[in-house]
Amino acid sequence: MKNWLIEQLMRLNMSDTLVRPEGFTREGYTDEETAAIAVFKAIAEELGLQVTEDAAGNVLARWEVEGGAAAVATGSHLDTVPNGGAFDGAAGVVCGLGAVKLLKEADYRPERPIEVICFRAEESSRFGVSTLGSKAMSGLLDPAIGSLEDQDGITIEQAVLSQGYNWQDMVAAKRKTEQLKCFVELHIEQGLRIIQHHKNYGVVQAVACPIRLSVTIAGKAGHTGTTPMDQRQDALVAVAPLISFVRETALQLNDAYETALVATVSKLVASPNSMNVIPQSVTAGIDIRSVDDALKMKMADAIRTECKRIEDAFRVTIAVDVLVDNPSIALDEKVANSLNEAGDHEAYLAHRMDSGAGHDVMNMAQVWPSGLIFIPCKDGLSHHPDEYATPDDLKMGVELLARFLVEATQDARKG
Amino acid sequence: MKNWLIEQLMRLNMSDTLVRPEGFTREGYTDEETAAIAVFKAIAEELGLQVTEDAAGNVLARWEVEGGAAAVATGSHLDTVPNGGAFDGAAGVVCGLGAVKLLKEADYRPERPIEVICFRAEESSRFGVSTLGSKAMSGLLDPAIGSLEDQDGITIEQAVLSQGYNWQDMVAAKRKTEQLKCFVELHIEQGLRIIQHHKNYGVVQAVACPIRLSVTIAGKAGHTGTTPMDQRQDALVAVAPLISFVRETALQLNDAYETALVATVSKLVASPNSMNVIPQSVTAGIDIRSVDDALKMKMADAIRTECKRIEDAFRVTIAVDVLVDNPSIALDEKVANSLNEAGDHEAYLAHRMDSGAGHDVMNMAQVWPSGLIFIPCKDGLSHHPDEYATPDDLKMGVELLARFLVEATQDARKG
Structure with a gap:
């Protein structure tokens, strides 16, 4: 699994190394982001998932199950800040795919559909506003912001169009509440509190919005x-x-x-x-x-x-x-407990904490019960070329997500 | 004379106003500077001067006199900082031309040639180095700086070439010492000391180099x-x-x-x-x-x-x-005294002072006896769209320069 994770991360970053002096630059609604998303689609299809795209360019990789029950979703984003690292966003995407791979290899039969979601344009570095894709999916997109410009004078509307999407249509990416049961994001911590508390991973209770x-x-x-x-x-x-x-x-x-x-x-x-x-x-x-x-x-x-x-x-x-x-967002207590129990099951120690950074989960949490897992990153560095998470911690992330997905997809017949 | 001065200043600035919100942007070795220099050439020719250009793109407008005596020169520059004013540089150029006009209209017959010089690229805003044209004329140009870049990555060498000059050949702009007797520049003060001392103009003793x-x-x-x-x-x-x-x-x-x-x-x-x-x-x-x-x-x-x-x-x-x-530059004491006497003759009060800003004269002074006249500018403002000098002060500048030129060109047969 560790080799597979590193290999897929290199594919998504289009690089044969995950740490390089200039870092990775893949801003939202650019050709670079779209190219990484094409790799995501390819990996998802290799795993036998059904790939669809919504009106905002978010990609849903779905493990379909008969019966039409609400899906359990995980996911994150593939855009980066300029000269950022290979893990902010990509770690959550690849661990979600890894969890599906683990469960498929174990011949697991979910009672609900499972989705790995790749959101568009999470970082605010380009337009000064963050999480455009998950805002669209959660019905939180304000059509008025389409005229915001990046430093080259390109508006959000123009950037979206350059990647084949129509700003006015993006509100159609809003999903019905009944389509999802819950959502969990995995992300690198971008800090040092997990290690300072001698724990293995973080379970987030609230997200500090700026x-x-x-x-x-x-x-x-x-x-x-x-x-x-x-x-x-x-x-x-x-x-x-x-x-x-x-x-x-x-x-x-x-x-x-x-x-x-x-x-x-x-x-x-x-x-x-x-x-x-x-x-x-x-x-x-x-x-x-x-x-x-x-x-x-x-x-x-x-x-x-x-x-x-x-x-x-x-x-x-x-x-x-x-x-x-933006007021800060409280995450779902039951989902957090379930993420804690996933750690107990796999013998990993959880640290209950808040998130200083915004993530796509903060939008999803306003519609669906949602949770957030942090895995440690080296020296707490993020938005930096030296950003790094170990293969062991990525594998832990896969095991935690897989355990959560099992727990969350076993209730369809009961529930 | 006042109307003529304002008219020529508007021509040089390519504007029907001399103060406008966005100011004037005419950086060294750009098409904008070259266009203003073309206007300078036209005005000089209208006044019957002989116009030549040196290897650095400096323009010499010469009132020729038989006998080959060393010329008396005045002049300044036409480039500006980004969003600068209409007077920094241009005031000295237009007053030099005005002095020639005044003397021609008075049927004055100089015993030495008179030159009005328009120097290239005085401001340091583009490449971080100043007074490229007068450095070349004074033999002070360092060929090594040709690789310095502006904020768009254009080197001095490329900029010079874009206007039709060859960086390697620019050292040939160096003039022989015997070609000039002396040099005087007129410039706006860019400060308030003349007015604070209740005087009409400034006679500069030393230039503070940075x-x-x-x-x-x-x-x-x-x-x-x-x-x-x-x-x-x-x-x-x-x-x-x-x-x-x-x-x-x-x-x-x-x-x-x-x-x-x-x-x-x-x-x-x-x-x-x-x-x-x-x-x-x-x-x-x-x-x-x-x-x-x-x-x-x-x-x-x-x-x-x-x-x-x-x-x-x-x-x-x-x-x-x-x-x-750069060590600071002392100007010529005799030239300063002569500029003082010009004021006495025309009933203007001189304030002896130092210059906080660098000017083309600081290079000329290293080869030829040189002087610098300041005329007041409104609120001491310069490098700013509100930069302004009154028509009366410009006319005073013309009279001071004309008087100096008369004094300095009457000695050829004696000397």
């Missing part, structure tokens, strides 16, 4: 050589204390409260960004996450207050726009 | 949602105190020393600059200027020391590269 702010600072341009230091309105000088403030306030909130919070100035664009011109304007993107929505709000409010102080101190004007404000 | 540093901070990427605050190596968090430090240290040095110093973090590029990835690396460009070279060095040393502190405090590695380290 507040994202765009802070635009308007100062005044001028010649760097001729504008005296005390007569400047330098937008970059004004953003510097804000970057420090975000970090220091997040550290303080972690000391003061039980629930963890992270806050990051992750994007920064200065203009005109020219060696001999004082920076006229700066736009900073801030990402705030916690499963405690009130704590996120407290952080956002503190940022607004600091921006007022900076406006006065540096003679600039600051606009704070809310790009995203 | 030290420019490129500071590269290497941290570690990671998922913004899953990497705890206390386990990060965030390159943007690390650069924030450096930005504040540069400003605060420059303010302190201005308090402690007689000579002014300015220091600016003017460029900043963060990577991968993605909403859900912790900034892995940041490159900051720092521009340091003073006519006191030791003071510039003190500032650069302080930055290096602060970078060491930041390396330890934020667990990042920092490389500090010197892009430019």
Whole structure:
């Protein structure tokens, strides 16, 4: 199984290695993502699954069962951030396929259909919004966001069309509630808490969804050589204390409260960004996450207050726009217990935890009872070329998913 | 004269207004610069000047005089920073042409040739190096810099070729010392000191040339949602105190020393600059200027020391590269006195001052006795769409240059 998993991961990443200096770049609704999804379809067909595609380009690989009962689904995504790793998303997809392979080889006969789903465009790096495919499937897609642009000025609508889909039709990807019984995603942890708690895997109880702010600072341009230091309105000088403030306030909130919070100035664009011109304007993107929505709000409010102080101190004007404000999502308690029991059955130790990152499961959870398994990743690294999960942990993921699928597909006649 | 000056400025800027929201973008060795130079040639020919071009694309508009004496030259440049103003460079070019017009209309007969020179590529915004044309004319061009790239990856060599010049041949633009007697540039002040001293124009004694540093901070990427605050190596968090430090240290040095110093973090590029990835690396460009070279060095040393502190405090590695380290240039005392006397003659008050910005004259001054006149500009603004000089001040510039040209071209038979 381990060799098979690594082989399929290399196929999906179109590489003969899973860690390389430049990482992997496969953004949502690009030819690169579509090419990886074609490999997913090929592997699914090799396993004897029925492959279909919905209006958003999500692919369903289905182990069909007579009788039309609601299916049990697992899955994740194949898109990456620019220069990301080979495992974020792909690990969940390949472990889902691996679980099907394991059960087929064991001649298991499910009483319900089993689906491995490959979602489109999970990462927010391209358009600033995440999980487009699972939003469509869950009926959560807002048609208004079709005009959002990537850094090359390509809109979501255009990107979707470039891969053969029609933005206006994508709402049709919404599935009926009765089609699925439940959904479980497997993902790399992207952190170190499992190992720090001396456990083997994580069972997630809640997903921390972000507040994202765009802070635009308007100062005044001028010649760097001729504008005296005390007569400047330098937008970059004004953003510097804000970057420090975000970090220091997040550290303080972690000391003061039980629930963890992270806050990051992750994007920064200065203009005109020219060696001999004082920076006229700066736009900073801030990402705030916690499963405690009130704590996120407290952080956002503190940022607004600091921006007022900076406006006065540096003679600039600051606009704070809310790009995203998603309440955090609680996952299904019964599914979580079942994922815990799967570990007991296979002799793996589960750590109950929250997820600091958003995942496709957060959309699925709003319609179907859903759960999320984390497997460890090396040094907690993710969205990074050095992202890595061991073959042993991938195999564990397959065994946990397979056990869950067995438990969840044995009740059709009873239920 | 005022109407003529404004008209020619509009022609050179290819606009029916001299202040517009987007400013003017005419970078060195682009089609835009070449088009403006074509207008310069046309105006010069309308004034009866002989127009030639050197191997670097600098244009000489010459009022020829029999006898072969060394010429008296004035001039400036027509390229701009991105979204710059209509006066930086163009004011000097048009006032030079205006002075010739004034003298021709007065039937003046110079005893030496007079030249109005239009230099190529004065601004450093495109390639990070400034005054390419006047460097070539003064024999100061370093052939090794031909491989420097702009932000689109176009090298200087390619840019030069795109406008019909050959980088390897550009050294041939070097003029013999005996061809010129002296050189005077007129430029907008790009500051407020003339007005603050209740004077009409500036006579510059020295030009502050920059030290420019490129500071590269290497941290570690990671998922913004899953990497705890206390386990990060965030390159943007690390650069924030450096930005504040540069400003605060420059303010302190201005308090402690007689000579002014300015220091600016003017460029900043963060990577991968993605909403859900912790900034892995940041490159900051720092521009340091003073006519006191030791003071510039003190500032650069302080930055290096602060970078060491930041390396330890934020667990990042920092490389500090010197892009430019040009000693400041003293201008010719006799030429300055003559520019002072021109003001006395025309009843304008001169303010003796230093230049915080580099200009073409700093290269010319290394070969020929050279001077620099500043005329006021509105609010001290430059490298900005609101850059503006009044028609009255432009006319004053014409009168000052004309008077200087008369004084400097009356000595050929005597000398």
